[in-house]
Amino acid sequence: MPIKKGAAPVDINKRRVINGEDADVIQLYPMKHAWAWDYYNAANANHWLPTEIGMQLDIEQWKSTTALTTDERHAFETVLGFFTTADSIAANNIVIATYRHITSPEIRMYLLRQAYEEAIHTHAYQYIVESLAMDESKIFNMYRENSSIYAKADFILSFNEGIFDKDFKTGTFEADQKFLENMCVFSLILEGIFFYSSFAVVFGFQRQHKLTGSAEQIQYIMRDESMHLNFGCQLINAVKEEQPELWTKEFQEKIINWIVEAAKLEYTYAANVFPSGIFGMNAQGFKQYIEHIADRRLARVGLAPQFNVENPFPWMSEAIDLPKEKNFFETRVTEYQTGGALQW
Ligand code: FE
Numbered sequence: 001m002p003i004k005k006g007a008a009p010v011d012i013n014k015r016r017v018i019n020g021e022d023a024d025v026i027q028l029y030p031m032k033h034a035w036a037w038d039y040y041n042a043a044n045a046n047h048w049l050p051t052e053i054g055m056q057l058d059i060e061q062w063k064s065t066t067a068l069t070t071d072e073r074h075a076f077e078t079v080l081g082f083f084t085t086a087d088s089i090a091a092n093n094i095v096i097a098t099y100r101h102i103t104s105p106e107i108r109m110y111l112l113r114q115a116y117e118e119a120i121h122t123h124a125y126q127y128i129v130e131s132l133a134m135d136e137s138k139i140f141n142m143y144r145e146n147s148s149i150y151a152k153a154d155f156i157l158s159f160n161e162g163i164f165d166k167d168f169k170t171g172t173f174e175a176d177q178k179f180l181e182n183m184c185v186f187s188l189i190l191e192g193i194f195f196y197s198s199f200a201v202v203f204g205f206q207r208q209h210k211l212t213g214s215a216e217q218i219q220y221i222m223r224d225e226s227m228h229l230n231f232g233c234q235l236i237n238a239v240k241e242e243q244p245e246l247w248t249k250e251f252q253e254k255i256i257n258w259i260v261e262a263a264k265l266e267y268t269y270a271a272n273v274f275p276s277g278i279f280g281m282n283a284q285g286f287k288q289y290i291e292h293i294a295d296r297r298l299a300r301v302g303l304a305p306q307f308n309v310e311n312p313f314p315w316m317s318e319a320i321d322l323p324k325e326k327n328f329f330e331t332r333v334t335e336y337q338t339g340g341a342l343q344w
Pocket of ligand 1 (some may be wrong): 090118191224225228
């Protein structure tokens, strides 16, 4: 969109998450979606790099023939097989699908940070694979070869069809719903469900004082991811508020059905990858855990829980607590001014 030289100041009340080109997509101020700026600052306060974390113990344990069982080695390689490509899928979606359709500069600021964090996560997996001298081609290609990892990647990537098209534009009811659908699937499912059996396994190692350097990397990743998820929920809720007509009964049912299907894919993945269970977590435990978090994701965007089960792995919520900035978005609820209340 060309800049109008000498035009009147931006009318902030016209700023929108999507379809708000009239309110300037370049000027950060005035802000309308100030919550996104808070996320940007919180994410910066949580900055970390994989190379800051010592990997010596992991290297010794991985080399040793007695420190880890065959099942544990297989489990660790397989979760890396999922992780190594999952964050690249997330990054591509932000850069190729989400960013160009978002018309709020403050939301774009956080997306730039989020895209960088996805790169840091892929770097962390690369760093683990390299430190432990694993077979890179085996680990990084696993999403094609392991059927339950493939099923998750294939499910997610199918939601990029249409959106990755260079001619895709928001601005019609159908296109806007398609875009909202992409945001729901990527935030609630990819970032909110598909990482969590793998996170649980890694923290299982940590609780046994095994591969603790890798586990610390994954702990930082999980803290970032929980912020991505919370941001994504807020983004979805902001679009719902600005364009409530998109959130139809049929649309809500579609999202619920996909979340139920994704939960199944996730616990099938856990059952296939850890057939005899691991660290006291068995197939039933994974299933219940995934159903529990799926309900939490649904609730965050105002959809009805579908499973109503207790969290069988309560220690997972503690795993997010890290010394730096803490995962404060998980507990904090802030009301911000929106729409007509804003004057500048
Ligand atoms: Fe993410």
